[in-house]
Amino acid sequence: MKELNSNFLWGGSVAANQVEGAWQTGGKGVSIADVMTGGNKDTPRQITNGVLPGATYPSHEAIDFFDRYPDDIQLLSQMHFKAFRTSIAWTRIFPNGDEQTPNEAGLAFYDHLFDECLKYGIEPIVTLSHFEMPYHLVEKYGGWSNRKLIDFYVRFCKTVFNRYKTKVTYWMTFNEINNQANYKSDFAIFTNSGILSSSVATDDRERIVYQASHYELVASALAVQIGHEINPAFQIGCMVSMIPIYPKSSRPEDIMKAERAMQSRYWYADVHVNGHYPAWWQQFVQAHHFDLDITSEDLQTLAAGTVDYIGISYYMSYVVSGAGSGDDYHYDEAADFKSNQYLPTSNWGWQIDPTGLRYVMNWLQDRFPQMPQFIVENGLGAVDTVAKNGQINDTYRINYLRDHIKQMKLAAQVDGIQVLGYLVWGCIDLVSAGTGEMSKRYGLIYVDKDDQGRGTLNRSKKASFDWYRQVIMSNGDDL
Numbered sequence: 174m175k176e177l178n179s180n181f182l183w184g185g186s187v188a189a190n191q192v193e194g195a196w197q198t199g200g201k202g203v204s205i206a207d208v209m210t211g212g213n214k215d216t217p218r219q220i221t222n223g224v225l226p227g228a229t230y231p232s233h234e235a236i237d238f239f240d241r242y243p244d245d246i247q248l249l250s251q252m253h254f255k256a257f258r259t260s261i262a263w264t265r266i267f268p269n270g271d272e273q274t275p276n277e278a279g280l281a282f283y284d285h286l287f288d289e290c291l292k293y294g295i296e297p298i299v300t301l302s303h304f305e306m307p308y309h310l311v312e313k314y315g316g317w318s319n320r321k322l323i324d325f326y327v328r329f330c331k332t333v334f335n336r337y338k339t340k341v342t343y344w345m346t347f348n349e350i351n352n353q354a355n356y357k358s359d360f361a362i363f364t365n366s367g368i369l370s371s372s373v374a375t376d377d378r379e380r381i382v383y384q385a386s387h388y389e390l391v392a393s394a395l396a397v398q399i400g401h402e403i404n405p406a407f408q409i410g411c412m413v414s415m416i417p418i419y420p421k422s423s424r425p426e427d428i429m430k431a432e433r434a435m436q437s438r439y440w441y442a443d444v445h446v447n448g449h450y451p452a453w454w455q456q457f458v459q460a461h462h463f464d465l466d467i468t469s470e471d472l473q474t475l476a477a478g479t480v481d482y483i484g485i486s487y488y489m490s491y492v493v494s495g496a497g498s499g500d501d502y503h504y505d506e507a508a509d510f511k512s513n514q515y516l517p518t519s520n521w522g523w524q525i526d527p528t529g530l531r532y533v534m535n536w537l538q539d540r541f542p543q544m545p546q547f548i549v550e551n552g553l554g555a556v557d558t559v560a561k562n563g564q565i566n567d568t569y570r571i572n573y574l575r576d577h578i579k580q581m582k583l584a585a586q587v588d589g590i591q592v593l594g595y596l597v598w599g600c601i602d603l604v605s606a607g608t609g610e611m612s613k614r615y616g617l618i619y620v621d622k623d624d625q626g627r628g629t630l631n632r633s634k635k636a637s638f639d640w641y642r643q644v645i646m647s648n649g650d651d652l
């Protein structure tokens with residue numbers, strides 16, 4: 174088997190709103206994450222009407238990465254990280270999102286953060302929008318359902334591209350843009366597009382989400398073009414949440430349903446990579462009389478702004494059944510999801526499926542043969558226990574990561590897929606996006622803080638820390 178490239182980007186990922194805290198420091202504005210309360214597996218996070226007194230918002234302090242990043246990056250460097258993915262909080266740069274001029278204090282923060290990474294030879298990988306758009310854009314414009322958002326986003330991108338053009342090479346335009354394929358989820362449409370369920374009629378939700386997605390895809394394509402003009406060496410990717418959807422049985426209806434489900438979740442990647450909408454999608458929006466605002470100029474923009482690589486997150490797989498589907502096999506993620514009898518689940522009910530990672534990588538390769546892939550998120554959310562001697566023996570996490578890395582290596586070495594790198598999600602414990610909990614931990618580094626916000630915020634190494642260092646030092650050989 175051939176080796177992974179010597180410049181393979183091993184490392185880890187976080188997002189600004191899940192680690193930084195300091196939600197008002199240096200003129201930062203309120204983001205959509207800042208109005209989401211803490212929840213848990215059984216109690217969904219609440220989206221409040223602005224920041225309410227007395228409510229608990231995990232992003233406001235998070236793990237205080239804003240003040241502690243020099244020590245945290247130093248810890249990552251001890252694992253020999255080659256890459257560290259974070260996002261730029263839009264609200265540090267444009268607090269409301271619609272200002273003409275950026276906020277210098279916010280820009281300076283990311284200068285220092287990227288310098289700190291580069292000091293250790295760690296490549297910063299930057300997501301431009303990771304579930305943290307300015308809340309003002311929700312209140313005043315209705316989020317991405319409004320075309321005006323394209324200009325605001327492009328201004329933000331231009332500003333940070335220019336500012337960090339000598340420090341950052343790898344960018345991604347929108348984190349998990351395709352979560353909103355689950356258009357019935359209040360969480361998905363708010364975090365992806367800043368759309369409040371209360372502002373949309375139930376029977377108009379799907380159309381609105383298609384419209385908002387179109388504006389985001391146009392904004393992404395503009396960002397790609399502008400980024401390449403600013404620095405032709407930039408590598409600008411998309412980011413999709415890859416969840417393979419398997420048929421429940423070999424019944425042809427189940428196979429067709431799974432096919433349509435895959436199309437429904439991944440057409441976003443088709444547009445990012447191919448620069449146009451697939452045929453089934455065009456038929457679908459027409460048949461449903463969505464009457465979307467898509468101009469011929471938009472279509473040219475999409476064609477001219479295709480991405481340089483596909484970034485993927487991977488955690489689990491789904492199963493669907495075709496029973497009762499009409500001829501269009503319409504996909505309704507929340508209702509269609511079935512459990513898979515062959516797979517174990519995490520404590521949060523996510524179906525653990527390492528082989529599914531190799532499968533989706535092959536699926537993407539068949540669909541987009543020339544596109545390099547970058548695994549920018551993979552990890553296990555689990556409850557960790559600190560032993561009396563302070564040790565945290567997270568063997569379950571090591572097993573999860575090892576099993577997935579093995580499959581990633583098979584995809585690269587046996588199936589011939591070009592893989593740029595592999596990043597462990599939540600390399601340091603952080604606030605869960607889905608539940609707002611601290612106790613759903615992903616880190617190789619433990620952060621002493623609980624769901625009630627109690628704790629010293631001290632950092633300590635888990636068993637997975639040493640294990641991952643050895644993985645990186647052996648370029649993936651020593652698993």
Ligand code: BG6
Nearest residue numbers: 188348349486554605606607608
């Ligand atoms: C991805 C997101 O959905 O999965 C991250 O990009 C998120 O922001 C991660 O944290 C894990 O999900 P959760 O809900 O366990 O935090």
